[in-house]
Amino acid sequence: MANEKIPYKIYLTEEEMPKTWYNVRADMKNKPAPLVNPGTLQPMKAEELAPVFCDELIKQELDNDTRYYPIPEEILSFYKMYRPSPLVRAYCLEEKLQTPAKIYYKFEGNNTSGSHKLNSAIAQANYAKKQGLRGVTTETGAGQWGTALSMACAYLGLDLKVFMVKVSYEQKPFRREVMRTYGASVTPSPSDTTNVGRKILAEHPDTTGSLGCAISEAVEVAVSNPGYRYVLGSVLNQVLLHQSVIGCETKIALDKYGITPDIIIGCAGGGSNLGGLISPFMGEKLRGEKDYRIIAVEPASCPSFTRGVYAYDFCDTGMVCPMAKMYTMGSGFIPSANHAGGLRYHGMSPVLSQLYHDGYMEAVSVEQTKVFEAAEYFARTEGILPAPESSHAIRVAIDEALKCKETGEEKTIVFGLTGTGYFDLVAYQKFNDGLMTDSIPTDEELAAYRQTLPPQPKF
Amino acid sequence: MANEKIPYKIYLTEEEMPKTWYNVRADMKNKPAPLVNPGTLQPMKAEELAPVFCDELIKQELDNDTRYYPIPEEILSFYKMYRPSPLVRAYCLEEKLQTPAKIYYKFEGNNTSGSHKLNSAIAQANYAKKQGLRGVTTETGAGQWGTALSMACAYLGLDLKVFMVKVSYEQKPFRREVMRTYGASVTPSPSDTTNVGRKILAEHPDTTGSLGCAISEAVEVAVSNPGYRYVLGSVLNQVLLHQSVIGCETKIALDKYGITPDIIIGCAGGGSNLGGLISPFMGEKLRGEKDYRIIAVEPASCPSFTRGVYAYDFCDTGMVCPMAKMYTMGSGFIPSANHAGGLRYHGMSPVLSQLYHDGYMEAVSVEQTKVFEAAEYFARTEGILPAPESSHAIRVAIDEALKCKETGEEKTIVFGLTGTGYFDLVAYQKFNDGLMTDSIPTDEELAAYRQTLPPQPKF
Numbered sequence: 001m002a003n004e005k006i007p008y009k010i011y012l013t014e015e016e017m018p019k020t021w022y023n024v025r026a027d028m029k030n031k032p033a034p035l036v037n038p039g040t041l042q043p044m045k046a047e048e049l050a051p052v053f054c055d056e057l058i059k060q061e062l063d064n065d066t067r068y069y070p071i072p073e074e075i076l077s078f079y080k081m082y083r084p085s086p087l088v089r090a091y092c093l094e095e096k097l098q099t100p101a102k103i104y105y106k107f108e109g110n111n112t113s114g115s116h117k118l119n120s121a122i123a124q125a126n127y128a129k130k131q132g133l134r135g136v137t138t139e140t141g142a143g144q145w146g147t148a149l150s151m152a153c154a155y156l157g158l159d160l161k162v163f164m165v166k167v168s169y170e171q172k173p174f175r176r177e178v179m180r181t182y183g184a185s186v187t188p189s190p191s192d193t194t195n196v197g198r199k200i201l202a203e204h205p206d207t208t209g210s211l212g213c214a215i216s217e218a219v220e221v222a223v224s225n226p227g228y229r230y231v232l233g234s235v236l237n238q239v240l241l242h243q244s245v246i247g248c249e250t251k252i253a254l255d256k257y258g259i260t261p262d263i264i265i266g267c268a269g270g271g272s273n274l275g276g277l278i279s280p281f282m283g284e285k286l287r288g289e290k291d292y293r294i295i296a297v298e299p300a301s302c303p304s305f306t307r308g309v310y311a312y313d314f315c316d317t318g319m320v321c322p323m324a325k326m327y328t329m330g331s332g333f334i335p336s337a338n339h340a341g342g343l344r345y346h347g348m349s350p351v352l353s354q355l356y357h358d359g360y361m362e363a364v365s366v367e368q369t370k371v372f373e374a375a376e377y378f379a380r381t382e383g384i385l386p387a388p389e390s391s392h393a394i395r396v397a398i399d400e401a402l403k404c405k406e407t408g409e410e411k412t413i414v415f416g417l418t419g420t421g422y423f424d425l426v427a428y429q430k431f432n433d434g435l436m437t438d439s440i441p442t443d444e445e446l447a448a449y450r451q452t453l454p455p456q457p458k459f
Numbered sequence: 460m461a462n463e464k465i466p467y468k469i470y471l472t473e474e475e476m477p478k479t480w481y482n483v484r485a486d487m488k489n490k491p492a493p494l495v496n497p498g499t500l501q502p503m504k505a506e507e508l509a510p511v512f513c514d515e516l517i518k519q520e521l522d523n524d525t526r527y528y529p530i531p532e533e534i535l536s537f538y539k540m541y542r543p544s545p546l547v548r549a550y551c552l553e554e555k556l557q558t559p560a561k562i563y564y565k566f567e568g569n570n571t572s573g574s575h576k577l578n579s580a581i582a583q584a585n586y587a588k589k590q591g592l593r594g595v596t597t598e599t600g601a602g603q604w605g606t607a608l609s610m611a612c613a614y615l616g617l618d619l620k621v622f623m624v625k626v627s628y629e630q631k632p633f634r635r636e637v638m639r640t641y642g643a644s645v646t647p648s649p650s651d652t653t654n655v656g657r658k659i660l661a662e663h664p665d666t667t668g669s670l671g672c673a674i675s676e677a678v679e680v681a682v683s684n685p686g687y688r689y690v691l692g693s694v695l696n697q698v699l700l701h702q703s704v705i706g707c708e709t710k711i712a713l714d715k716y717g718i719t720p721d722i723i724i725g726c727a728g729g730g731s732n733l734g735g736l737i738s739p740f741m742g743e744k745l746r747g748e749k750d751y752r753i754i755a756v757e758p759a760s761c762p763s764f765t766r767g768v769y770a771y772d773f774c775d776t777g778m779v780c781p782m783a784k785m786y787t788m789g790s791g792f793i794p795s796a797n798h799a800g801g802l803r804y805h806g807m808s809p810v811l812s813q814l815y816h817d818g819y820m821e822a823v824s825v826e827q828t829k830v831f832e833a834a835e836y837f838a839r840t841e842g843i844l845p846a847p848e849s850s851h852a853i854r855v856a857i858d859e860a861l862k863c864k865e866t867g868e869e870k871t872i873v874f875g876l877t878g879t880g881y882f883d884l885v886a887y888q889k890f891n892d893g894l895m896t897d898s899i900p901t902d903e904e905l906a907a908y909r910q911t912l913p914p915q916p917k918f
Contacts, residue, residue, distance in 0.1 A: 008539045011470060080467045081551070081842055092540070092614070110569065112843040112879055154839035155551070174633075174884035180891045181838055379640055380613035383540055384571040420571055422881040425633035432639045 009086035010253040017084055018248035019071060021241050023060075024279045025351060026067035027286040030358055032237065032350040033325030035061075036312055041457040044322045051223045052230050052321075056127040060238040069241060078122045078155065079245070082111035087253040088382075088417075094401070096381045101404035103397060104261070105417040106250045106277060107384070115387065115419030116273050117148035117233050120242035124231045125152040134227035135159025139189065139214030141168055142342025142389070143175030144419055145233030150182035161228075163189040163217045166209035167337075175423050189214035196220050196318040211345055212331055216318025234270025235315065235324070235349050243276025250414065251280045261292060263400055265415040267392035268296040268305065268363070269342060271349030277416040278361070285360060294361040295400075296352065297392040299371070300440045302335040304328055304348045305356055305363035307446055312456050313347055323454060326353040329441075330449035336439035341368065341388035341427075346449075366395045367438040372431040374398050375421070387419040388427055468545035469712040476543055477707035478530060480700050482519075483738045484810060485526035486745040489817055491696065491809040492784030494520075495771055500916040503781045510682045511689050511780075515586040519697040528700060537581045537614065538704070541570035546712040547841075547876075553860070555840045560863035562856060563720070564876040565709045565736060566843070574846065574878030575732050576607035576692050579701035583690045584611040593686035594618025598648065598673030600627055601801025601848070602634030603878060604692030609641035620687075622648040622676045625668035626796075634882050648673035655679050655777040670804055671790055675777025693729025694774065694783070694808050702735025709873065710739045720751060722859055724874040726851035727755040727764065727822070728801060730808030736875040737820070744819060753820040754859075755811065756851040758830070759899045761794040763787055763807045764815055764822035766905055771915050772806055782913060785812040788900075789908035795898035800827065800847035800886075805908075825854050826897040831890040833857050834880070846878040847886055 025031055034043035049058045060069070071079070090103040108116035128136050135158050140146030146162045153160040162184050169176055169188035176186050189209045190197040196216040200207060207213075215232070222230035233239065254261065264281055266274035274296050284290040298305055304327045314331040315321040326347045333346040355361055368388070375391035377398070378384065386394060397415040404411050421428065430436045441449075484490055493502035508517045519528070530538070549562040567575035587595050594617050599605030605621045612619040621643050628635055628647035635645050648668045649656040655675040659666060666672075674691070681689035692698065713720065723740055725733035733755055743749040757764055763786045773790040774780040785806045792805040814820055827847070834850035836857070837843065845853060856874040863870050880887065889895045900908075 007473060014466060109571070112568070114881075151838075151842050155842060173888065174881075177884040177888045177891060178844060181835055181844065181887050183839055376640055379610075380642055383610050383614060385637060385640065422573075422633075425636040428640050429632065429636045432636060 006089055006257050008091060009088050010257065011086055012084040012249060012252055016252055016256070018245060018252060019076070020068040021071055022068060022244040022248055022279050022283060023063065023066055023241050024244070024282050025064040025237065027283045028354065030354055031064045032354045035322035035324055036457050038314065038319055038323050038454065041455070042459065049322070052219060054124070054127045054131050054133070054229050056131070057124060057238050060241055061236060072126065075123055075126050082118065083245070084249050085110050087250055090382055092381050093378065097398065097401050097405065099401040099405040100408060100410045101401040102410065102412045103401055104412070104414045106246055106414070107417045108246060109384070109387065109417065109420035113144070113148040113151050114422060115144040115148060116243060116246060116276065117145045118151065119245050119276070120233060120239045120272065121145070121148040121152040123242040125149065125156050125158055128229060128231070129156045129158055133158070133229055135161065136229055136231045137161045137163070137218040137222040138231050138233070139163045139211060139218045141165045141211045141214070141344060143168060143172055143423060144342060146179050146184070147175065149231065149233065150179040150184035153184065154182040160184040161218070161221055162186045163191070163214040165189055165211055165214050171426065172423060189217050191217060194220045196320065200317070210317060210334060212317035215316035216320050219316065219320050234272040234345070235347060237351055239272045240275035240279065240349060240351055243272050244279035246273070246276040246416065247279040247281065250277065259412060261414040262411040263293045263295065263413045265295045265297060265393045265396050265400070265413065267343060267389050267416070267418065268298050268348065268352065269389060270345045270347070271352040273416050273418045275349050275352050282355065282360060295396055296356070296361055296363040297396045298363060298365050299341055299343050299392060300365040300367045300438065302329070302344055303365040304346065306365045309450060310353060310357050311453055313453055315347065324350050326350050327356065329446065330452040332452035333449040341392070343389050343392065364396060366392055367440070369431070369436050369438055371395050372428070372436060376431070384417070385421045386417060387421045388424050390416070390418045393417070465548055465716050467550065468547050469716065470545055471543040471708060471711055475711055475715070477704060477711060478535070479527040480530055481527060481703040481707055481738050481742060482522065482525055482700050483703070483741050484523040484696065486742045487813065489813055490523045491813045494781035494783055495916050497773065497778055497782050497913065500914070501918065508781070511678060513583070513586045513590050513592070513688050515590070516583060516697050519700055520695060531585065534582055534585050541577065542704070543708050544569050546709055549841055552837065552840050556857065556860050556864065558860040558864040559867060559869045560860040561869065561871045562860055563871070563873045565705055565873070566876045567705060568843070568846065568876065568879035572603070572607040572610050573881060574603040574607060575702060575705060575735065576604045577610065578704050578735070579692060579698045579731065580604070580607040580611040582701040584608065584615050584617055587688060587690070588615045588617055592617070592688055594620065595688055595690045596620045596622070596677040596681040597690050597692070598622045598670060598677045600624045600670045600673070600803060602627060602631055602882060603801060605638050605643070606634065608690065608692065609638040609643035612643065613641040619643040620680055621645045622650070622673040624648055624670060624673050630885065631882060648676050650676060653679045655779065659776070669776060669793060671776035674775035675779050678775070678779050693731040694804070694806065696810055698731045699734035699738065699808060699810055702731050703738040705732070705735040705875065706738040706740060709736065718871060720873040721870040722752045722754065722872045724754045724756060724852045724855050724859070724872065726802060726848050726875070726877065727757050727807065727811065728848060729804045729806070730811040732875050732877045734808050734811050741814065741819060754855055755815065755820055755822040756855045757822060757824050758800055758802050758851065759824040759826045759897065761788070761803055762824040763805065765824045768909060769812060769816050770912055772912055774806065783809050785809050786815065788905065789911040791911035792908040800851070802848050802851065823855060825851055826899070828895050828897055830854050831887070831895060835890070843876070844880045845876060846880045847883050849875070849877040852876070
């Protein structure tokens with residue numbers, strides 16, 4: 001093994017653990033564009049958001065100034081159950097690739113919700129509990145967010161109503177059962193339990209649902225049931241704030257061993273993992289203290305950064321949510337059904353969108369067969385069965401390490417391994433059987449979806 | 460939280476990690492009965508076992524004297540990828556139960572094979588590799604062993620042929636796909652690829668297979684293919700030796716904080732987890748240095764300890780394996796199909812059988828609906844979705860903690876949490892839907908199965 005002094009897995013001690021979340025917006029010169037009321041096209045005020053979101057979370061959502069948020073004691077206490085997550089030196093992968101690059105991954109699948117989503121789930125559930133709410137509503141597609149939130153709500157004794165995209169509800173019955181085991185009620189979306197659901201069903205009786213539709217249903221239930229609010233597992237500023245715990249731990253662990261990464265890589269759907277992982281590094285870059293290459297990896301089938309537009313768009317199908325300025329494919333965008341991963345959202349975190357727009361990070365898109373090749377290679381080498389989402393980052397980390405092999409450069413690569421692939425075996429089976437294909441939207445298709453963009457606010 | 464000084468999760472440092480396996484047989488006055496040749500009814504010699512098992516593993520199997528085995532460097536190096544496993548203080552569970560008991564669990568599901576099986580899988584694969592073999596064969600039922608072994612073989616570049624009980628092959632396609640992703644070939648058993656498989660299929664064309672039948676097929680393929688040997692994930696002495704790493708880590712972690720357990724609890728199918736967890740504690744008990752209550756938990760539907768007999772029996776259906784003296788239901792025993800867990804084997808580790816026979820441990824059997832009640836309670840409280848097997852231990856740990864609540868005793872309870880339940884969601888769904896039932900064999904049924912016991916050796 002190359003460098004015996006650095007352990008396979010770097011775990012922080014309780015003393016070394018971060019006690020604050022880091023709000024990258026505080027260091028951004030160009031702040032992310034505000035959420036906008038789709039009716040008035042004016043920035044949303046806290047009181048307009050209050051029927052939908054928890055009060056404390058609204059504060060965090062709108063706060064572009066506070067640099068460090070002390071993590072509340074109860075959340076720190078919950079984090080202790082599964083954090084720190086290990087920062088793993090991928091010695092086996094390096095050896096197999098015969099690369100001079102040094103590869104590290106921050107493994108967030110080590111808690112039994114199986115992904116990084118738990119970091120924000122427990123935070124949001126905690127604020128809902130503190131506000132005296134009875135419960136929360138949410139949507140889930142691939143199911144990682146729903147699983148994490150159901151664990152968090154079970155722990156706090158909070159009711160949880162999940163709207164699960166119908167196709168996932170049917171194709172991923174085990175995900176559904178995990179959530180039920182944790183005590184959540186799970187409804188396939190669109191459903192006949194909401195106005196928006198009934199409307200969509202009337203227009204498209206055969207629809208298999210979409211994330212945007214499930215969001216609309218969850219919001220409707222939250223605003224029409226006293227004691228409920230809606231919570232969301234990605235895209236929002238507050239989620240990136242909570243997920244900054246990933247990056248803060250990573251930075252402390254690297255600093256402990258005097259390691260400076262050259263390249264930081266994360267998969268990007270709504271941006272929760274990538275935003276969390278890069279936060280403190282991006283902070284240094286924004287303040288001009290250090291430079292890093294930061295790479296967002298997205299699926300070629302849903303390429304918001306690389307082929308989308310930077311514009312205000314709806315966050316949901318029913319258009320009940322605030323509008324956000326972000327890289328988007330248009331809210332009507334539906335990725336090909338053969339797309340396996342959970343990175344299907346048409347939009348992208350407004351924070352990351354602004355940072356990308358301002359040139360602080362790169363983005364690449366990768367095809368899913370290449371992603372699963374990397375996933376299998378990684379599984380066999382590092383012994384972890386990765387989630388398809390995470391495998392997007394693996395793909396690019398391997399590609400960068402292979403470039404180092406060519407050039408002889410000893411670059412240090414850090415990537416986010418967001419979760420495990422236990423519930424994605426249908427996709428693995430397709431790949432194992434040689435039946436997986438790629439599907440990349442044409443320019444014409446993308447142009448058509450862009451027609452669904454709303455009128456742009458002028459302020 | 461009760462005792463702030465003891466962390467939620469106790470992790471050993473690299474220096475504190477055990478460097479040896481502990482062979483409990485060295486401290487047993489009554490050694491486990493030897494394996495016997497089913498033809499001659501005489502103890503098997505190493506040379507008779509050599510066509511089936513790896514040479515080094517035969518030595519370990521037959522060695523009742525060596526107390527400590529240094530863990531080979533390569534295995535220590537692999538262990539570093541996922542060990543130490545955490546010893547978790549179940550603060551949340553204690554609080555929810557309102558018990559004065561202190562509960563700890565050793566969580567072996569933290570590696571992505573999802574169970575403790577990896578500890579022996581990498582050891583056995585390593586010895587096969589060192590012997591210059593091309594590959595190994597094995598059987599798998601619930602699939603944890605097959606998953607772990609396929610990971611280990613992928614890591615070492617060893618070929619692996621898995622015979623998977625047909626009913627599991629069909630009902631657990633995802634387990635199958637995990638093994639394929641790690642590069643193993645997986646054949647449903649009984650198959651037409653072996654003599655024993657064809658014979659069984661001719662007699663019982665509609666059979667859904669059994670562990671005993673899959674073992675026979677795997678052994679046949681190993682002995683008839685040059686460069687292959689057969690490996691097994693439980694029951695054998697060598698497996699308990701490798702799994703002693705669980706108990707050794709547990710003991711070092713408890714000693715570090717001056718904790719002495721009163722009760723140690725583990726689920727028992729073939730005995731690999733229980734035997735590993737209790738080893739060093741049992742050693743102290745055997746040497747008269749300390750006393751512990753040690754409890755084996757088995758399913759009421761497959762109660763080898765509590766309702767079986769202590770006798771020589773076949774280990775497989777095809778009767779190609781050596782016979783072992785153990786608590787057994789008779790090798791023809793087939794547990795009810797509605798039984799969910801992986802604790803279906805008709806027999807039990809010869810080491811544990813001797814210790815139980817000599818009064819060094821207790822055994823209880825529990826019904827599966829009660830087991831899943833405990834599993835769900837645990838999931839919601841501790842945030843880990845446990846495997847059904849592990850949940851047998853949870854059930855009894857909770858029961859013992861509730862007894863402490865009645866008496867006010869502050870007992871320290873340690874139990875083994877062997878793995879996660881990601882691939883057992885069919886069973887969880889049954890439980891969630893209220894469709895799970897119990898099935899306990901009648902005395903008459905057990906008596907009938909006992910008729911399948913072979914003539915007993917006399918030596």
